[in-house]
Amino acid sequence: MRRNAAPAIHYRVEVANLHAHLFTVTLTVAQPATRQTLRLPVWIPGSYLVREFAKNLQNLQCRQGKRKLEVQQLDKASWQMDCKPGEPLVMQYEVYANDPSVRTAWLDADRGFFNGTSLCLQVDGQCDTPHQLELVAGEYMDDWSVATSLEPVKVNKRGFGRYCADNYDTLVDCPVEMGPFWSGNFTACGIPHRFVVAGAPPSFDGAQLLADSQAICEAEIRFWHAGCTKKNSKTGSKDEGQSPIPYRSYVFMLNAVAEGYGGLEHRNSTALICKRADLPRLPRTTLAPTVHKQPEGYTQLLGLISHEYFHTWNVKRLRPAELARYDYTQENYTELLWFFEGFTSYYDDLLLRRAGRIDNATYLKLLTKTVNGVAQTPGRKVQTVAQASFDAWIKYYRQDENTPNATVSYYTKGSLVGLCLDLTLRAEGKTTLDAVMRRLWIRCDGGPMAEADLLAVLEQLSGRSYARELAQWVHSTQDLPITTLLEKHGIQVHQEPNQVAQQLGLRVKEGNGLFIQHVLRGGVAEQAGFASGDEWIAIQALGNSNSAWRLQSLDDFTLYAGNAKKVTATVARDKRLLALSLSLPKASQAVRLAVRDAALVDAWLAPQPDPQ
Structure with missing residues (x-):
């Protein structure tokens, strides 16, 4: 898209009322259809639940020039109007924004945040045309700034102004943070990164957060790209040069609150939420200084940063074939969340270790929690992890008192499937799961993949079929061979009484x-x-x-x-x-993991040389 080209679709977002939590959105369609339909998404990619964003839309009005158009509502999230050809269509509506999560929209006197899926109506027939977003600063917002990964067209020094996107998918995959937030920058492997934090207390150590985030980002960029050569999946021939990093910049948006935790990945940004008490803290120099120690929850925050950043490759680009193109009007089913969320969960803490942010003992403590958590879930004997992936829309995101008895988490059990694959491959000595992930990236050209692609790469790199393992570990309710595999890699598995x-x-x-x-x-x-x-x-x-x-x-x-x-x-x-x-x-017994053979453990967990 040319930066100064007239947009086919233009959204103007401004504050209607901070205290009433209302955004005003003005949508202009340059060339509407004779009978134009507009829709608001019912879900946001990465969070597999129909959330009915249209429930927050109100006061919708439509006109062409001075002529007011009658709007017919077709269903819960679709509207249609008859338009005069060649004349711009202008719609104005309000959106109530009072959800503090990373999935929808928020607005009050201290902060504004939104995902495009909550504010931006989709124009039928024009989703692949250029879109433009204009952000307008309202009254009492003189100290507010903007953070977003959208490409700027013309913005002021605080970030308010016009941004562009090649299409609707790109527009709604770039959340917007607004407010008097803290902001810092770092470069990872030559890529500029910005980190903004809303709600930070005076004790917040921004320099520590930037240093740790930089180390994590560099470890993950090297994991996917350093030393890689692009290989033709059909001919097997190699092209010289590294697989290119798939983004030019990246933005972390963190909201620090009294109680909360979570994140949502995007193509070149992520929205995060954490407990304010879990942020890194400056050394205390007054009020009885003590030995400086970061909060225990800070490791969990770093794991969240690692997890969402890994999604930049694994789910936002390398993604289920069923989600090659999002359908925002209904559920999009896949059985592969055990891979995309589970394997990302395997690597989030592992790459913290390889980035030098935690040691072996801390990593094994985190792994112990996951192993025991899955073993103590009766639902693992009822539902396969592939079924759990498919049922995410009705089970994982709608948990109730029976959830532990009826389902298993594709995050936790999926991460243990990744662990078992990695340790089995390492024990056989021909390849690792690291190499499998990189080869999948190349085979699928950083795009849609199926389980058949994973099986093909596993066989190609290991020299044998892994169909039996995936059938047992993914498509059945058999327990995983975790203890045996860990012991082969220098881990002592202790048995101790359960809680x-x-x-x-x-x-x-x-x-x-x-x-x-x-x-x-x-x-x-x-x-x-x-x-x-x-x-x-x-x-x-x-x-x-x-x-x-x-x-x-x-x-x-x-x-x-x-x-x-x-x-x-x-x-x-x-x-x-x-x-x-x-x-x-x-x-009853639980497990506790400890190092038995440091050399074997380091071969798996310690920082790795750049892949060749």
Whole structure:
């Protein structure tokens, strides 16, 4: 698209009312169809749930010149009007923006944020024509700036003005952050990166965040590109030169809040949310200085940054064939989220280790949590990880009290499938999952792929078929051979008692009482009759009728149950008090991973030389 070319589609976004959380959008279609249809997406790529963004659209009006047009609503998110040929169509509407997540839109006196899928109507028949977005600063926004990965056309020093996109897909894949945010910059492998943070406290150490993010980005760019040669997937011949980095710049947009965590990937940016307390902190020089130590949650934030940045390649470009072109009007199904989300989850922490942001012990602690989490999910025996991918629209994003019993996470189990593939390939000595990922990128030309492509590359690089492994690990509910593979790579797998909640078969919420969230299939709590929503008030050990004890946490349970084999649990359900007979089980086991052979572990986890 020529930067100064007249746009076929133009959106003007301005603030209608900060305190009412309202954006005003004016859409101009230069050459509308005689009968023009416009639609608002019902979902946003990367978050697989129909979210009904149209519920926030209001006061839609339409005109051509001075003539007001009648607008016919076709369905929940589509509108149609009869237009005069050759005359621009102008639509104006408001969007209510009060969702603090990374998926929709937000506006208040301190911050503005939106994804194009929440604000920008799609013009039928013109999705592949040039689009332009104009951002207008409103009253009381003198200290606000703009951050977005859209290409600027004419903007002021704060970033307000006009931006362009080649098509609708590009437009809505570039979220916009506005406000008096902190901003910093770094370069990774020659690529400029910007990091903006909204809501940062005075203790925030921006330099630390930039340094750590730079190390992560450089590790991931080298993972995908350093030393790569582009190979013709049909002839097998090699072309000289590296596979080009697929973007010219990148923007991180982080919103720091009291409570929250998550991210959403885009082609050359990402929107993130984290707890304000998890941001890196400046060394304390007043108020009794202590040994400087970053918050424990900061490692989780770095893992989130690593995860979303890895998606720049794995899901935004290398992506399921079923999502080669997004259909914004309905669910887009695929069985491959175990690969795109799961393998990204495998590499997010692994690349933190290779970037030198964590050590082997920390990595194994994170891996231990994942291994135990999957093993303690009864739904792994009910649903395959491929089925979990397909059902994301109705299960993963709509979790309820039965979720752990009926489904398995394509993030966590998918990451363990990636682990098992990598360790199996390494044990056989011919290739690694790293090489498989790079070869997939080249084979699919950084575009749509199918499971058949993964199988083909695995066989090409390893010398044998991996169809049996994928059938067992992805398309069945068999447990993965994690322990055996880890031990072959220098990891000691220790067995130790499970946490009390897991031994009882419960997941609970503590604080101002002890509340049951999930009752796990086959556990003693289910056998006793516990139900989601119960408040567990007290226990009484059998044979000690004079001793009933009030519970505030599960630590209280271990204190008051002692060595009893049975207790009577008092729970409140629907304002009734129930006495449940609870038989205590023998201690179940969890795993703890530790280094046994440092050389073997480093061959897998330590920073790798550039791939050749």
